[in-house]
Amino acid sequence: MTNQAPIPVIVNGAAGKMGREVIKAVTQARDLKLVGAIDISPEYQDQDAGELAGLSEPLEVPITNQLEALLGYVAGDRQSPPGVMVDFTHPDGVYDNIRSAIAYGIRPVVGTTGLSPEQINDLADFAEKASTGCLIIPNFSIGMVLLQQAAVTASQYFDYVEIIELHHNQKADAPSGTAIQTAQLLGEMGKAFNSPIVKETEKLPGARGSLAEEGIRIHSVRLPGLIAHQEVIFGAPGQVYTLRHDTSDRSCYMPGVLLAIRQVSQLKSLVYGLDKIL
Ligand SMILES: NC(=O)C1=CN([C@@H]2O[C@H](COP(=O)(O)OP(=O)(O)OC[C@H]3O[C@@H](n4cnc5c(N)ncnc54)[C@H](OP(=O)(O)O)[C@@H]3O)[C@@H](O)[C@H]2O)C=CC1
């Protein structure tokens, strides 16, 4: 460990399920320092971020909704390494959050899903012009990266594939960011998947799931009791090959989040996906 000052970290969405987990993980890392906790939820304003995250001691970092003020404050600290904003908020607000952070020279590490391809392209242009690193990572778990790599390998040998993603029923966006990314990775193989065998009729709209650009169907399940799960199912005459990843605790995302915080300041542009920084 060097004697360098710790990386200042702002957590956006601090009162949420992921935000609380990130606060715990950042607090335990000696090379990182939680300097701000943002959340729009009126219920949690001014509460101590550490107490809210279940830590035994308060962190003396209050939850606030003043993102711009906090970004300005962190950007003004010239003694510390560049600040990082970790965002686990909501699809509706994440685009503006990222633009604001980059405008202040604060590096975004984004787990929030639901950004459109146009928004991601626009943010990539903005980050490039600002020469500022930005990481957008639909899934921070190593298991999902491995599943996606296995799926890409399998896609060389199978022409038929569908994705089922299953999540808790508080999730705002569907399909999941991970499922969209998985379809994109399979699409990059340049194959035409799922040639129709018969003319299909949906007796109930949506029965066959959503159809991603890559010609791959994604089915979204939302139920209490689930956290985050994904199956990629390949079919061929006489065989089915199923890849499945299950999240049993949100701590599984934390090694990836910490890695991203440490890496984002080395970047000068937007990078999409955990696989690119492993
Ligand atoms: N990349 C990954 O590995 C993972 C990504 N995710 C994604 O992260 C996001 C958050 O998930 P999760 O923690 O479960 O969600 P939660 O709803 O538990 O937490 C989100 C928190 O952010 C607050 N919030 C909403 N909008 C804003 C905003 N514009 N500015 C500041 N705070 C805001 C919410 O307040 P309020 O409740 O009042 O709206 C809430 O407190 C989702 O998009 C999810 O898909 C989740 C897990 C892993």
Ligand SMILES: O=C(O)C1=N[C@H](C(=O)O)C[C@H](O)C1
């Ligand atoms: O909302 C969640 O919980 C998750 N969201 C991400 C997604 O949309 O892919 C990542 C993970 O699946 C958990």
